Amino acid sequence: MSFAHEQHGEHGTHADHGPRALPPSLAAPVVLLAWRRRALLVAVVFALLTLFFAFTGEGRDHILRAYLMGYMTCFNFAGGALVMLMLQYVTGGKWGLLLRRPLEAMTRTLPLVALMFVPILLFMKHLYQWALYPTEETTNNAYLHHLITHEQALTANFKRPMLNPHAMIVESCIIFAVLFLFMFLLNKWSLDRDADPLRGTQASYERWRTRFENLSGPGILIYVVALTAGAIVWIQSLDVTWYSSIWGLQFLVAQGYAVLALGILSLVLLSRYEPMKTLLRTTEQHDLGKFAFAFVMLNIYLCFAEFLIIWSGNLPDEIPWYLNRIHGGWWTICTLDFVCHWLIPFCLLLSRDLKRNKRKMIWITCFMIFARLVDMFWLIEPNFAGSAGNLHIGGGMLAYITVPIALLALWSAFYITQLMRRPLVSTNDPHLEELLEPEHAY
Amino acid sequence: MTPREGIYGLLAEFNTPAELVRATEKAHQAGFRRMECYTPYPVEEAAVALRFHKTSVPLVCLLGGIMGMLTAFLMETWITVWSYPMNIAGRPLFSWPAFIIPAYEWTILFAGLSAAFGMLALNGLPQLYHPLFNAPNFRDGASTDKFFLCLEATDPRFSILDTRAFLEQFAPVSVVEVEL
Numbered sequence: 001m002s003f004a005h006e007q008h009g010e011h012g013t014h015a016d017h018g019p020r021a022l023p024p025s026l027a028a029p030v031v032l033l034a035w036r037r038r039a040l041l042v043a044v045v046f047a048l049l050t051l052f053f054a055f056t057g058e059g060r061d062h063i064l065r066a067y068l069m070g071y072m073t074c075f076n077f078a079g080g081a082l083v084m085l086m087l088q089y090v091t092g093g094k095w096g097l098l099l100r101r102p103l104e105a106m107t108r109t110l111p112l113v114a115l116m117f118v119p120i121l122l123f124m125k126h127l128y129q130w131a132l133y134p135t136e137e138t139t140n141n142a143y144l145h146h147l148i149t150h151e152q153a154l155t156a157n158f159k160r161p162m163l164n165p166h167a168m169i170v171e172s173c174i175i176f177a178v179l180f181l182f183m184f185l186l187n188k189w190s191l192d193r194d195a196d197p198l199r200g201t202q203a204s205y206e207r208w209r210t211r212f213e214n215l216s217g218p219g220i221l222i223y224v225v226a227l228t229a230g231a232i233v234w235i236q237s238l239d240v241t242w243y244s245s246i247w248g249l250q251f252l253v254a255q256g257y258a259v260l261a262l263g264i265l266s267l268v269l270l271s272r273y274e275p276m277k278t279l280l281r282t283t284e285q286h287d288l289g290k291f292a293f294a295f296v297m298l299n300i301y302l303c304f305a306e307f308l309i310i311w312s313g314n315l316p317d318e319i320p321w322y323l324n325r326i327h328g329g330w331w332t333i334c335t336l337d338f339v340c341h342w343l344i345p346f347c348l349l350l351s352r353d354l355k356r357n358k359r360k361m362i363w364i365t366c367f368m369i370f371a372r373l374v375d376m377f378w379l380i381e382p383n384f385a386g387s388a389g390n391l392h393i394g395g396g397m398l399a400y401i402t403v404p405i406a407l408l409a410l411w412s413a414f415y416i417t418q419l420m421r422r423p424l425v426s427t428n429d430p431h432l433e434e435l436l437e438p439e440h441a442y
Numbered sequence: 443m444t445p446r447e448g449i450y451g452l453l454a455e456f457n458t459p460a461e462l463v464r465a466t467e468k469a470h471q472a473g474f475r476r477m478e479c480y481t482p483y484p485v486e487e488a489a490v491a492l493r494f495h496k497t498s499v500p501l502v503c504l505l506g507g508i509m510g511m512l513t514a515f516l517m518e519t520w521i522t523v524w525s526y527p528m529n530i531a532g533r534p535l536f537s538w539p540a541f542i543i544p545a546y547e548w549t550i551l552f553a554g555l556s557a558a559f560g561m562l563a564l565n566g567l568p569q570l571y572h573p574l575f576n577a578p579n580f581r582d583g584a585s586t587d588k589f590f591l592c593l594e595a596t597d598p599r600f601s602i603l604d605t606r607a608f609l610e611q612f613a614p615v616s617v618v619e620v621e622l
Contacts, residue, residue: 304542311539314531350504352495 019436020278026423029273036416043409049402058386062396063403064126065384069376070407071116072235076372077262077411078113079230080255081106082179083223084263085186086216092209095287097431098280102266104190105418106259107183112414114176116407120234121169130156130163130240151317155241163237171233175226182219189215190426199428208428227252238383242321246306253299254372260292261368266419268358268365275424281439282356289355292368296349300342324382329391337378340371373404450573450622451477451594452605453580454614459485462589465612466491469593472608476597480580480590488589499561506556507549514548515541576621592620
């Protein structure tokens with residue numbers, strides 16, 4: 001009953017009035033400065049906590065692996081935002097207009113993400129077996145000294161053209177160059193669009209819509225190829241023997257999952273203040289919630305399909321990857337991943353009331369971002385000899401908490417900085433008018 | 443069959459959806475629950491004023507989905523473990539990953555069917571007779587340009603004189619008694 005009254009209140013305030021006025025200032029609220037300060041504080045505290053693990057060799061190894069996990073999570077936000085930005089240009093719709101500026105801010109963190117990648121290049125010997133034994137000779141030697149298995153030696157030699165230190169540097173540079181190009185064009189045109197002398201006319205709308213569509217259509221395709229290469233070289237190749245053809249797509253969907261969660265979180269938090277207070281209607285929040293729900297479903301669909309196919313085949317060169325992630329205590333993490341990543345968000349997002357509730361959406365989106373971290377941990381740590389099929393919560397393992405949090409906090413601070421650079425909504429878009437209309441409390 | 447007595451309800455006719463929504467809202471506040479709005483096109487605010495969204499269809503759909511999932515999963519378990527055990531690639535008889543996809547499909551099938559049939563069961567369709575068509579102004583206006591609110595006689599608060607007075611305060615085009 002109380003809900004009905006709430007809903008009525010919503011309806012009562014808007015129903016009898018005409019369109020609301022656009023807030024006089026579309027700039028990001030000043031409170032973002034305080035949020036950024038908090039994010040930086042968290043980054044510093046967790047970076048200092050990480051130092052405790054740096055005293056042992058095992059701890060240093062774990063810091064590096066956790067760093068890779070933190071880097072990949074940040075990359076998922078920046079790259080995922082880029083593809084989501086292009087997706088909203090090709091599909092259109094009011095949801096896209098609201099998310100556009102937060103997504104643009106996320107893409108503009110790509111320089112930071114590229115910078116974050118440098119330590120991985122410097123220490124790649126400690127992460128990737130193929131980087132430790134970069135030539136056929138060293139690989140065969142390592143096999144003769146029983147440092148690696150026959151299988152690993154054979155596949156490492158076979159995959160050498162893609163997996164060697166030089167190729168990795170070149171591949172990573174190409175990936176970032178492609179992403180930078182799209183980031184630059186999308187962000188520049190977005191400002192040009194608002195500054196168009198003909199803004200507000202049908203001709204201007206049509207012109208910019210076509211322009212963005214023509215860039216974004218091919219852009220999505222190119223991005224998917226770049227991401228697939230990146231996901232294979234950076235994460236999948238940690239286990240040189242294993243491959244899965246759905247790997248890139250799985251990362252793509254996981255990026256959508258994380259970016260939508262962060263996008264909704266940003267909008268809901270911003271909607272405590274003007275201008276988002278006026279612009280974010282319950283209708284659009286509900287739509288975004290439904291979209292996130294679709295990604296929750298698609299994500300488990302792909303992950304389970306991959307598992308089912310490999311489980312059915314039960315082949316010796318594929319199934320060990322899963323066995324390493326199920327046996328020896330990993331079953332708990334695997335179950336936790338399933339429960340956090342799918343079961344809980346799925347059950348909660350089924351509810352219409354929850355998707356329309358601002359406070360609850362904050363919790364659920366934070367939880368979804370946490371679930372992404374659990375998933376990355378489950379993907380990365382069992383690749384390493386000591387941990388494959390043997391989960392041990394030693395001292396170094398806690399680096400998987402501190403390092404990604406430090407990196408994410410740093411990334412968030414940069415994201416907030418970027419968010420403050422532009423008005424929070426693009427004005428030269430016909431959907432803006434619709435956002436100001438009274439909403440149908442359907 | 444006992445002869446039916448009395449009236450179905452009082453039908454107020456409005457020219458605009460805003461008037462209809464306002465009257466519906468006030469009627470809800472006044473305690474009326476057995477009432478219905480009739481409009482030529484969907485008026486979402488009217489549905490809100492009626493508190494229409496809190497129906498049992500989602501629950502029926504959820505229960506149907508859970509039933510479908512359990513049915514498929516248990517059926518597969520029964521077939522492979524007890525009814526027709528077969529060694530497939532040396533796997534355990536209870537190889538649950540293989541049961542997930544049929545269980546998933548049955549969840550969707552049962553949820554969809556129970557939503558559709560649950561909706562029909564709960565809204566009383568198919569209905570071959572409805573007393574409202576006895577009102578001539580309803581026959582002419584309900585599907586063209588008029589907006590109707592009907593307060594039904596089965597509501598405990600309904601009284602033919604007071605309810606008429608209640609409806610007249612919203613300045614409707616007319617308030618007519620609908621015969622059963």
